[in-house]
Amino acid sequence: INPQKSSDLPVSSSSTSLPMFRNKTFSVRRRFSDFLGLYEKMSVKSSLHGCVIPPPPEKSVMGMTKVKVGKDDPSSAEFLERRRAALERYLQRVVCHPLLLQDPDVREFLEKEELPRAVNTQALSGAGFLKMINKASDAVNKMTIKMNESDTWFEDKLQEVESEEQQLRKLHAVVDSLVNHRKELCGNTAVFAKSMAMLGNSEDNTALSRALSQLAEVEDKMEQLHQEQAASDFFIFAELLADYIRLLGAVRGCFDQRMRAWQRWQEAQSTLQKKREAEAKLLWANKPDKLQQAKEEITEWEAKVTQYERDFDRIGVTVRKEVLRFEEEKAKDFKGQIVKYLESMLQSQQRLIKFWEAFLPEAKAIA
Amino acid sequence: MMGYLSVSLQPRAVNVDLQTDATLQVDISDALSERDKVKFTVHTKSTLPNFKQSEFSVVRQHEEFIWLHDSFVENEDYAGYIIPPAPPRPDFDASREKLQKLGEGEGSMTKEEFTKMKQELEAEYLAIFKKTVAMHEVFLCRVAAHPVLRKDLNFHVFLEYNQDLSVRGKNKKEKLEDFFKNVVKSADGVLVAGVKDVDDFFEHEKTFLLEYHNRVKDASAKSDRMIRSHKSTHTTALLRILLHHYAYYCTTTAPLRILLFFLKVSELFEKTRKIEARVAADEDLKLADLLKYYLRESQAAKDLLYRRGRALVDYENANKALDKARAKNRDVLQAETSQQLCCHKFEKISESAKQELIDFKTRRVAAFRKNLVELAELELKHAKGNLQLLQSCLSVLKGDT
Numbered sequence A: 001i002n003p004q005k006s007s008d009l010p011v012s013s014s015s016t017s018l019p020m021f022r023n024k025t026f027s028v029r030r031r032f033s034d035f036l037g038l039y040e041k042m043s044v045k046s047s048l049h050g051c052v053i054p055p056p057p058e059k060s061v062m063g064m065t066k067v068k069v070g071k072d073d074p075s076s077a078e079f080l081e082r083r084r085a086a087l088e089r090y091l092q093r094v095v096c097h098p099l100l101l102q103d104p105d106v107r108e109f110l111e112k113e114e115l116p117r118a119v120n121t122q123a124l125s126g127a128g129f130l131k132m133i134n135k136a137s138d139a140v141n142k143m144t145i146k147m148n149e150s151d152t153w154f155e156d157k158l159q160e161v162e163s164e165e166q167q168l169r170k171l172h173a174v175v176d177s178l179v180n181h182r183k184e185l186c187g188n189t190a191v192f193a194k195s196m197a198m199l200g201n202s203e204d205n206t207a208l209s210r211a212l213s214q215l216a217e218v219e220d221k222m223e224q225l226h227q228e229q230a231a232s233d234f235f236i237f238a239e240l241l242a243d244y245i246r247l248l249g250a251v252r253g254c255f256d257q258r259m260r261a262w263q264r265w266q267e268a269q270s271t272l273q274k275k276r277e278a279e280a281k282l283l284w285a286n287k288p289d290k291l292q293q294a295k296e297e298i299t300e301w302e303a304k305v306t307q308y309e310r311d312f313d314r315i316g317v318t319v320r321k322e323v324l325r326f327e328e329e330k331a332k333d334f335k336g337q338i339v340k341y342l343e344s345m346l347q348s349q350q351r352l353i354k355f356w357e358a359f360l361p362e363a364k365a366i367a
Numbered sequence B: 001m002m003g004y005l006s007v008s009l010q011p012r013a014v015n016v017d018l019q020t021d022a023t024l025q026v027d028i029s030d031a032l033s034e035r036d037k038v039k040f041t042v043h044t045k046s047t048l049p050n051f052k053q054s055e056f057s058v059v060r061q062h063e064e065f066i067w068l069h070d071s072f073v074e075n076e077d078y079a080g081y082i083i084p085p086a087p088p089r090p091d092f093d094a095s096r097e098k099l100q101k102l103g104e105g106e107g108s109m110t111k112e113e114f115t116k117m118k119q120e121l122e123a124e125y126l127a128i129f130k131k132t133v134a135m136h137e138v139f140l141c142r143v144a145a146h147p148v149l150r151k152d153l154n155f156h157v158f159l160e161y162n163q164d165l166s167v168r169g170k171n172k173k174e175k176l177e178d179f180f181k182n183v184v185k186s187a188d189g190v191l192v193a194g195v196k197d198v199d200d201f202f203e204h205e206k207t208f209l210l211e212y213h214n215r216v217k218d219a220s221a222k223s224d225r226m227i228r229s230h231k232s233t234h235t236t237a238l239l240r241i242l243l244h245h246y247a248y249y250c251t252t253t254a255p256l257r258i259l260l261f262f263l264k265v266s267e268l269f270e271k272t273r274k275i276e277a278r279v280a281a282d283e284d285l286k287l288a289d290l291l292k293y294y295l296r297e298s299q300a301a302k303d304l305l306y307r308r309g310r311a312l313v314d315y316e317n318a319n320k321a322l323d324k325a326r327a328k329n330r331d332v333l334q335a336e337t338s339q340q341l342c343c344h345k346f347e348k349i350s351e352s353a354k355q356e357l358i359d360f361k362t363r364r365v366a367a368f369r370k371n372l373v374e375l376a377e378l379e380l381k382h383a384k385g386n387l388q389l390l391q392s393c394l395s396v397l398k399g400d401t
Helices: A032-043 A061-069 A074-096 A098-102 A104-111 A122-127 A129-142 A153-202 A206-285 A288-364 B062-074 B093-108 B111-145 B153-160 B172-194 B200-231 B236-251 B256-328 B332-400
Strands: A004-007 A011-017 A025-031 B005-008 B024-033 B038-046 B055-061
Touching (some): A025 A032, A032 A104, A074 A098, A074 A104, A098 A104, A129 A206, A153 A206, A153 A288, A153 B200, A206 A288, A288 B256, A288 B332, B038 B111, B055 B062, B055 B153, B062 B111, B093 B111, B172 B256, B200 B256, B200 B332, B256 B332
Antiparallel strands (some): A004 A011, A011 A025, B005 B024, B024 B038, B038 B055
16 A cells, blocks of 8 residues: 655645555545545544544644745745645555545545535644544543443553553653754754854965865755754654654544443433333323333333443444554554664764765865 | 862873973873862973973962963063963853752652763763863963973973962952953054054964954854754753653563564664764864864964064154154154164064964964864764664664564
């Protein structure tokens, strides 16, 4: 599976090559809101309940307005690249999920020429994904009926997930400060390079003057390297951490869904109980026509109770499977990104070596 | 936290290219850092008859170095020489503050983190200490290498007299006087610099030095800033990230291979971090210190030119006074004597100044060459070290999966 995409404001396109699709490679144009819409559709499907559905990237109002205004500065280019990469990762996660890949809405998203404009994306684009999850979570917790878990796996896992989310937040802050430090180093190196060039100009020994100018050039190249390293830090690490903070939110969402399924089952049971009590009363009161209705309602609710119990069990199974799958994916993801980061460091060092090897003879030539 | 620190030293500082001469060899063989002062052990080896012994040591503090330097500057006989710049005052304030802050924050970090940070800060303190010793040593070596200054009586007293020289630091009044002296001098300097010189060599030198000095000042400040941010950017942060994540994984039921993965990567980062710290330290030594030193030397050269300019102005004024006296036929003898003195002084300074400035150029070029070559070689060494570490780690990591 090779999803790729290129981003164009505010429209984006993607192309995939997959055996089950009609064509081998194809591309379509999608808006940012379409991605949000896809998530909306998937998150309400009961068939996908319990699944960890990858959350789409955050909508950043400020960044987007800058781009729309047509500002041609590096920060808006950075913003576009950031969004493009984020949307790409989002789609990759979606198609990596065996169930989601089968989903008709996903297929439609990837294949269909024109999509109707997505509605109901307010909650997502406004408050953001995590706020949405947390609100739902609070609602679940407020419900008065508490579950008695026979199997502590779910409680323990949820605990783990929550503490890992905290960890990742802390780490994200650290990476952010690293990125800023590196940018500062960039600036200082550029300034230093210029002052070295000036010094070289005023030096009256020819060979030394040339060497100093060369040194200034090396420092300029170092600044480039630092710049790229900062981008690397950011795109590889910071974004990885940010993605997983949101993904862990999605995992928490699954646990909440299971809770809600349980609650629905419990409520159905209590409703059934009430219906039975009502029937008993009617038997006493001897109202045969109402009795018939009551019996029908009881049958209906018995079926519902059975259904909801089955739903609950099914979700439980799904959540367990999903969490395991998620953890494997996460380990793979982290490993992959770290290897990528090490490779970029390696390339950096190779270029550094080239710069200094070119400079050394100039320094030796000073006389 | 740092009560005192004693350090045994390595051979000489690198910023000057000096010929060692058996007749007089000076070095700082030992140094002690106490609460608020540093005590240098100045060790001398000499075949000169002026000294009572052929080898001896005394203990000196920073103020005594300054006294010696100032005595050279104030000596009229040395007006025609570049006076070796005085070493900067030992400054451990920043380092001490950091160590203190660390001590205060001890409760808020793990024992491992604390030990690591403490080691880092102690190494920093040691580096600053070594530098200040080197700079004091270079000053003495420059004096010892100078054909005229090495014979100075104050210098011999400095080297040999094994009691305290009792040169207390300047008090407030003296410091204020100094301040005014400097203001007057710089105003005068501007005046004197404005006088066009008949001699092309000196005219060129004046223009050159003025521009060069300013640019070295700029480059020195900017190199300091760059190196400071280099020091705070290294991958310690990333290392901690990985250690945290890895520690987290330890508490869950993560498979062993994942634990090993993180362990290998955090080991790698520990090693690359050390290399990166050394890169910043080397850049500091070879580049920043070089620029700082030549900032001070070029100032000393400017001072020489100023003194010569001053003597020229005095000479020209004496000429004018003589002409006036001859015209009025009054105090002619006095004017003649005065004019002769000024002439003699000016010519003496010019003669030695020319050689001094040529020597300065030679020294400067040699020092830059040495340091730039060493800088490049060190950068290459470290980059290759990093490269090797990364290559071997990556091959292990990729091979495992």
